[in-house]
Amino acid sequence: MTSEWLLFWVGDGGDPSSDGLLAGWEHLAERERVLGLRERQPILVAPDGRVDARLSECFRRSAFSAKAEGTQVTYAPLYRLFFTFLWQRGAHWDQATPDDVEDWEDWRRRGSDNAARIAGGTWAKELAALKLLYDIAAKRGFVPASPVLLTAPTDVKTSDVKWLTPRAFRLWRNVGLGGTLPSGLEDQAWRGRCAGRDSAFADLLYSSGLRRREGGTLLTFELPPLGERNYYAGRVGQAVAKRAGYTFYVGHPALARIEGYRASTRALAVARARARGVYERLPGRRVVRDVNRAGRVRWTERDGRAGEGALGLLTAADRMRLFVETEDGLEPAMLWLTESGLPLEHATWTKVFERASTRCARLGLEVFATPKMLRHSMALRMLIALHNALDRRLGLTPDQRRHYEEVYGQVWLMVKGMLGHRSEQVTRDVYLEPVRGLQLESLLNDDDNPVNAEKIAELAVRTGLVLDAA
Known part of the structure; x- marks a missing residue:
């Protein structure tokens, strides 16, 4: 038995029966639907292996489920950490007291044995997450009252964020992602194989201001066509935006770099995947038939069933399942791919940026980026x-x-x-x-x-x- 809570998400990995992985788990997706679980709903499992139906109810249809997908992805791991803290104190999640929350705040921010202490801004987010969940639980009678009585910290600094000048961005991109030396010369020791993809993604964010999830889940047919304009307009879908869909603008140089990536690195990754038959074996694959002017996407499931949905309401998980049929065969509809030709998880970009900043520091440069x-x-x-x-x-x-x-x-x-x-x-x-x-x-x-x-x-x-x- 473990001493930690575990976090899972409804829909992770598709239906296990598709690959014959776990006997007795056949038709998992259908069973989840019967239980009323929504797509990408968090499932928290206690250390004793139990799933509390009351928690599932808090996540299923509430102020939590109304939050943006990115907020839910941020909040759920915080609940796992706090519940683990309580469990190691001998308490269940519904037994939390104001003293527990205060002790948790003290350990998170000032604990001498905590190597990852957090600042006021991060704690303010954690406090908001805990307050949201326990307010829902109290309203539904799952706890007598919310244990979250602390007020937001006063040491939150709005100026903690940093900005990059154009020349600092170019230096970080070229050295950290592109593999050049600070002098601008080619680094013979560079072994990066995704420089074109990574540089194109950085240019997209620097030019458009898109969030990591918004830019990282773009579909190829959502890109504006390259022409002779200075800026091109595109649309961010509601389901991957923080709150609501909106129009974004990307500059010509950034869009041209993206098209260069599509014609080179991306095309090679797709060709390798086709040659190995990767796309044909994928469970849960949906092949797009068309996207109409009203923004409706129609697709064919792997079993031949037809389906459709609003483009703006496709979640990050939905987008990773979409494929398009070309003259050469199937390819992912997602713009950004791994070296193996599969859709790239948008959260991966944080590690890509961290590695680039580490490389710059190793070469004596004081530039970094997120x-x-x-x-x-x-x-x-x-x-x-x-x-x-x-x-x-x-x-x-x-x-x-x-x-x-x-x-x-x-x-x-x-x-x-x-x-x-x-x-x-x-x-x-x-x-x-x-x-x-x-x-x-x-x-x-x-x-x-x-x-x-x-x-x-x-x-x-x-x-x-x-x-x-x-």
Whole structure:
């Protein structure tokens, strides 16, 4: 018997009977449906092997199930950790007290034997997760009252996030993902085989501001066609966005790099997988028949049954099951693939970025990046670029700008929309912290430099919040 709770997800791995793995588990998917379990619902198993039906009810149809998929994926492992903490104290999840929550907070943030202590911002998220679950449980009578009485910490720093100047991003991408030396020369010792894919993904996030899950679950037919425009519009599906679907914009160079990846690294991975018959053997595979103008996707299941759904409501797991039939055979509909030609889990990108930053550090560079940093950086660049574009279009002088604050306010709304935020205040307070308190005149209108890379570098020096490369 283990001393830890275990976490599983409904639908993980498809139906075990498809590969004959576990006798007695036939038709697992159908049994889950009969029980009313929803797709990608978390299942927490106690150390004694029991599944509490009350927890399943809290997850099945509640304020938890209404949360974005990414939030659910973040919250469920936190519940597993807290329940394990309680179990090792001799308590079940429904026996938690306010003292337990306070002791958990103390250990998570200050425990001398905790090598992975967390800061105020992370604890605030954990506290929100616990409060959500226990509020649901209390409302349904599963616990007498919520044990979560702590208030949010006061040491949450909105400026903990970092930004990258364009030259710092290029250096990190080329060295960390592309395998070059800091000098720009080729590194003969480089053994990376996915440089084209990884660089294309980084360019996508830096150009568009998409979240890791949003960019990492794109389907090939969701990409706008490459043409002669500076920017191209695409659509983020509701099920993979944080809250709601929205329109994103990707620049020409980034989209061209993605098309280069599709024609090279990706095509080779697909060809190898076809040669080994990988796609033909996959359980749960769905072959897309068409996508209509209304955004409905129609597919054929492996057993020949027809199915369909709204493109915007396809979850990350749904997308990984979709395939398209080409002249050369089947291939995944997912854009980003592993070396073996299978869809790449979007969470994998965090490790890819960590390895790239480690390589840069090993070569003596002080540049690093995360998917979220690239999103922040896009917001900062776009704010400055849009201000410049409006300034040139309206022909305003510096004095006249002071009388057009409402016009410049619209720029914040534009960036808010590009990031898919509900609140303009989030855009102002968190993502664009480096420009708070600075005069807009100091950011505006380099006639010879509409992108204002120098101005972003200037912010790096003045604020200390933007990562630059010397």
